[in-house]
Amino acid sequence: MLYLSEKAPAKINLTLDAKFKRTDGYHELEMVMTTIDLYDRIDLMFRSENKVSLMSDSGILPQAEKNLAYKAAMLLKQKMNIKYGVHIQIQKNIPVAAGLAGGSSDAAATLRGLNRLWDLRLTDQALAEIGAEIGSDVPFCVHADTALAKGRGEKLISLPAPPPCWVVLAKPTHGVSTAEIFDHLKVEQIASHPATDEMIYALQSYDYDKMCKYLGNVLEPVTMEIYPEVKRIKDKMKQFGADSVLMSGSGPTVFALVQYENQAKRLVNSLRGFCNHVYAVRMLGKRRDQVLD
Numbered sequence: 001m002l003y004l005s006e007k008a009p010a011k012i013n014l015t016l017d018a019k020f021k022r023t024d025g026y027h028e029l030e031m032v033m034t035t036i037d038l039y040d041r042i043d044l045m046f047r048s049e050n051k052v053s054l055m056s057d058s059g060i061l062p063q064a065e066k067n068l069a070y071k072a073a074m075l076l077k078q079k080m081n082i083k084y085g086v087h088i089q090i091q092k093n094i095p096v097a098a099g100l101a102g103g104s105s106d107a108a109a110t111l112r113g114l115n116r117l118w119d120l121r122l123t124d125q126a127l128a129e130i131g132a133e134i135g136s137d138v139p140f141c142v143h144a145d146t147a148l149a150k151g152r153g154e155k156l157i158s159l160p161a162p163p164p165c166w167v168v169l170a171k172p173t174h175g176v177s178t179a180e181i182f183d184h185l186k187v188e189q190i191a192s193h194p195a196t197d198e199m200i201y202a203l204q205s206y207d208y209d210k211m212c213k214y215l216g217n218v219l220e221p222v223t224m225e226i227y228p229e230v231k232r233i234k235d236k237m238k239q240f241g242a243d244s245v246l247m248s249g250s251g252p253t254v255f256a257l258v259q260y261e262n263q264a265k266r267l268v269n270s271l272r273g274f275c276n277h278v279y280a281v282r283m284l285g286k287r288r289d290q291v292l293d
């Protein structure tokens with residue numbers, strides 16, 4: 001194969017809990033994560049030379065060595081001792097540094113795509129293990145379904161996809177550094193831990209109301225303290241009729257759940273003028289339509 005494309009969907013956290021800070025500096029986490037129908041497109045072109053190159057249509061992304069998709073290609077090449085190359089083209093739709101794992105998903109889609117382009121026949125599990133060396137969210141993004149993630153984020157147990165609904169996302173203009181937010185987290189001072197087991201049960205019983213009830217993220221108050229705009233957006237979303245609202249990952253993107261398209265449209269219209277980056281997308285939760293040959 002000489003050319004192929006992969007979808008790289010964004011993730012949201014339905015829950016994010018931190019148990020303790022580990023001696024390696026990472027936090028031991030417990031999170032329920034799923035995917036939404038907002039995705040980057042990764043085009044991969046086979047190169048017979050032993051070179052990896054990368055271009056993206058985004059002015060703010062690192063173009064080569066620092067790009068997570070480039071790192072993924074180099075790591076896979078090195079691990080599998082590959083002597084040819086690839087040109088990676090990224091069409092960026094997921095907002096950057098937003099808590100939506102855009103970079104991790106690009107890296108994961110690159111691993112999945114190269115597995116096909118270079119005919120490596122690795123399992124998703126093997127790709128996820130390689131991806132864990134790039135970032136904590138990459139293993140989840142390799143599978144790109146719905147999962148309980150533990151450890152640093154790399155230990156995954158697959159869960160049923162959430163009930164169908166709309167996800168309205170609003171992102172403040174500034175991005176957030178994940179490391180900075182974790183730095184400010186004091187695990188022993190967490191006032192309220194999310195009810196992870198109840199969220200799992202909500203998914204297993206396909207219960208939209210319970211899914212809404214049990215959204216929770218221990219990083220939300222931390223990010224809100226530093227960036228009060230996050231709280232203002234969350235309050236507006238609640239006021240404008242969202243069924244439930246939560247910040248995703250380390251933020252600053254806030255997402256609202258609603259069941260019907262007209263509610264999603266109303267919410268988007270109410271937020272315009274107040275927030276520049278607003279999207280209404282469907283919940284995904286299952287890996288489908290990933291391949292774009």
Ligand SMILES: C[C@](O)(CO)[C@H](O)COP(=O)(O)OP(=O)(O)OC[C@H]1O[C@@H](n2ccc(N)nc2=O)[C@H](O)[C@@H]1O
Nearest residue numbers: 025026027029104135136137152153178179182249250
């Ligand atoms: C917040 C989440 O998005 C939730 O899904 C992820 O935990 C972050 O995943 P990521 O961006 O792939 O994170 P990494 O690139 O591995 O780590 C960025 C930084 O976040 C902090 N970090 C990340 C994961 C974790 N379990 N504990 C941490 O303390 C560390 O300071 C780390 O240096």
Ligand SMILES: Nc1ncnc2c1ncn2[C@@H]1O[C@H](COP(=O)(O)OP(=O)(O)OP(=O)(O)O)[C@@H](O)[C@H]1O
Nearest residue numbers: 067068096097098099100101102103106137178249
């Ligand atoms: N392909 C890429 N797409 C987005 N960001 C990238 C990419 N490659 C490298 N980066 C860098 O990674 C950093 C985090 O970007 P990203 O959009 O993945 O953040 P995030 O959504 O907060 O991630 P997470 O939810 O996994 O913490 C940014 O500083 C960005 O410059």
